[in-house]
Amino acid sequence: MEYLDPMKNLIKKVVKKFYEPHHIVLVNIILENILIYDSELQKKMKISTKEINRLLVSLKEDKIIKLESKVENQEDNRQYLRTVYYINFVEVRDIIKYKIYQITKKIEEDMKNSMKEGYVCKNCDKHFSALDAQCFMSNYIFKCDECGGDLIELQLMSYEDSLNVKFMSSIQDIIELLKDIDKYEIPSMDFFQLSEFKKEISKKDIKVESFKIINEDEFKIKETNEEKQIIHDNHEIDIDDVVYVNGKPKAYKDITDEDKEIMNEEEYEKYFEVFSKYLDNK
Incomplete structure (x- = not known):
């Protein structure tokens, strides 16, 4: 399961970047446990299941966290309903990849459309719009009406664009992780497969611990x-x-x-x- 650590790292970075602190705590607990029941999560978080579900709304809507309801039998043969939370890694990878693609495409389009074009005088630094510069042409060269200096083409980045550049820089590590994770074959696992996977990991941990x-x-x-x-x-x-x-x-x-x-x-x-x-x- 070489993909497991990179995927955990990716999910943690995304949640830290786009969600609230309580989401980070919840996701970290679920990642560490592979899958976890509502009663266990309630004990770890020290809050009610109702409150946990309220906090998880945005993560569920964005399909970062999956949940399923399971009917289980008690010792007295009575049935009761339990909710289990887990993460389908391949699904989350594809969702993150699609969301990041949408974000970067939107930013690139916004920056392209909002780029301010014009001309500036090399001598006195006076600015001209592209339309105004047409009125001050001499021998096919744009000239300043103040000092007669040559005008050079100018592209100004707006404040919003500068913020977009900073944002793109801040998600670069997420983009690089996505590229790295592409080399792994990540299986789609449901609740039952993840349950078996968790048991295998637990057995390995016990074996390692016994040889210490x-x-x-x-x-x-x-x-x-x-x-x-x-x-x-x-x-x-x-x-x-x-x-x-x-x-x-x-x-x-x-x-x-x-x-x-x-x-x-x-x-x-x-x-x-x-x-x-x-x-x-x-």
């Missing part, structure tokens, strides 16, 4: 980390912890939904970290 040899120093480090974790878990979380909103400090307990909407990725991840610790210790 822990030396004395590593054991001491592990032991120390476990002690620190115990201390941390028993430490009372201060709900007055400060997080940042749009670069400004604010008490965690005072954070509103509006604040979360304007947080950048780093700020939202810090908020989510405090949020998770608080719930774990309630």
